[in-house]
Amino acid sequence: xxxxxxxxxxxxxxxxxDRLEPSLTPGNLGKLxxxxxxxxxxxxxxxxxxxxxxxRINNPNWPVPADYLGITTPxxxxxxLICSSFTxxxxxxxxxxxxxxxxxxxxxxxxxxxxxxxxxxxxxxxRLIAExxxxxxxxxxDATFFILTGFxxxxxxxxxxxxxxxxxxxxxxxxxxxxxxxxxVAGLYWQFVGLVWILIFTFIYLI
Amino acid sequence: xxxxxxxxxxEADHSGPNYIAxxxxxxxxxxxxxxxxxxxxxxxxxxxxxxxxAFANAVLVAMYFMHLAMEKKALALIAIVPVVLVTFLCFMxxxxxxxxxxxxxxxxxxxxxxxxMEENPVAPPPQQVPQH
Numbered sequence: 001x002x003x004x005x006x007x008x009x010x011x012x013x014x015x016x017x018d019r020l021e022p023s024l025t026p027g028n029l030g031k032l033x034x035x036x037x038x039x040x041x042x043x044x045x046x047x048x049x050x051x052x053x054x055x056r057i058n059n060p061n062w063p064v065p066a067d068y069l070g071i072t073t074p075x076x077x078x079x080x081l082i083c084s085s086f087t088x089x090x091x092x093x094x095x096x097x098x099x100x101x102x103x104x105x106x107x108x109x110x111x112x113x114x115x116x117x118x119x120x121x122x123x124x125x126x127r128l129i130a131e132x133x134x135x136x137x138x139x140x141x142d143a144t145f146f147i148l149t150g151f152x153x154x155x156x157x158x159x160x161x162x163x164x165x166x167x168x169x170x171x172x173x174x175x176x177x178x179x180x181x182x183x184x185v186a187g188l189y190w191q192f193v194g195l196v197w198i199l200i201f202t203f204i205y206l207i
Numbered sequence: 208x209x210x211x212x213x214x215x216x217x218e219a220d221h222s223g224p225n226y227i228a229x230x231x232x233x234x235x236x237x238x239x240x241x242x243x244x245x246x247x248x249x250x251x252x253x254x255x256x257x258x259x260x261a262f263a264n265a266v267l268v269a270m271y272f273m274h275l276a277m278e279k280k281a282l283a284l285i286a287i288v289p290v291v292l293v294t295f296l297c298f299m300x301x302x303x304x305x306x307x308x309x310x311x312x313x314x315x316x317x318x319x320x321x322x323x324m325e326e327n328p329v330a331p332p333p334q335q336v337p338q339h
Binding site: 031032035036038039040042043046047049050051053054057058066071075078079082083085086088089090093184187188191192194195198199201202203206207 | 226234237253257265268269282303
């Protein structure tokens with residue numbers, strides 16, 4: 001190097017890093033992943049409900065759903081799902097504050113709420129098939145009803161499994177306060193399932 | 208204390224939302240939905256009210272049970288994307304909804320359009336001439 005020449009070095013990596021968003025960490029990756037999944041899932045439900053609306057508007061013979069399907073059981077199912085949404089956030093509150101007994105009790109109630117919902121849906125489907133002769137092949141009204149409520153029911157079943165596994169792991173002492181993030185991510189899924197049911201209940205039964 | 212502050216509980220303490228208040232709001236909104244259904248309102252009013260109430264319920268769940276109100280705004284952006292896209296989808300379905308009624312009176316390929324036939328009858332119906 002020639003004498004008198006000063007070499008100025010830049011820390012390129014540090015300057016580059018300043019311009020980037022903070023890296024994903026295990027602490028926020030689960031939440032971000034679940035939100036991204038839910039956004040995609042919401043698109044499927046949104047598209048299905050929009051398609052239902054388009055089919056229904058075009059069909060002058062569409063029955064008034066609540067008169068045909070009955071409103072009592074789905075109203076009770078809605079209330080059960082709202083209750084289980086509440087017990088889920090209480091379970092999260094419990095594990096976040098290190099209250100294992102509160103966490104496990106409310107988690108068990110959440111699973112119970114999901115099972116009750118599924119049981120009532122099975123009862124309702126059986127009644128409609130046996131008494132009204134409804135079938136997914138009969139007409140568009142039946143097909144859209146079974147597809148929308150069935151797809152949502154699959155989500156509830158998945159949520160019951162998800163929450164059930166968390167409950168079992170909690171009872172084995174494997175979900176301490178430090179792992180509350182696991183419950184928060186599961187809670188996002190469960191709340192989403194409840195949120196979608198509120199929309200399905202309105203669009204499929206009430207309107 | 209504002210309603211939002213009452214729900215979020217931020218003025219009372221910083222421990223998080225008041226979940227019981229949110230639960231009660233959800234139950235009340237659902238009960239109002241059932242009331243709107245049972246009142247026998249005109250269809251357009253009923254549909255508007257029910258959709259509004261259902262979305263109010265959904266927003267309450269997302270904001271407080273899914274903690275969007277307390278999260279960074281970037282997460283709310285992810286949540287809002289499907290709402291915007293489904294709104295677009297509804298508009299994309301409009302041609303189907305509006306033209307389906309139109310095609311109901313449309314003629315089959317190879318046949319004359321009955322609507323045109325009414326306007327421009329090809330031949331007058333045969334009239335019987337009275338016999339004397």
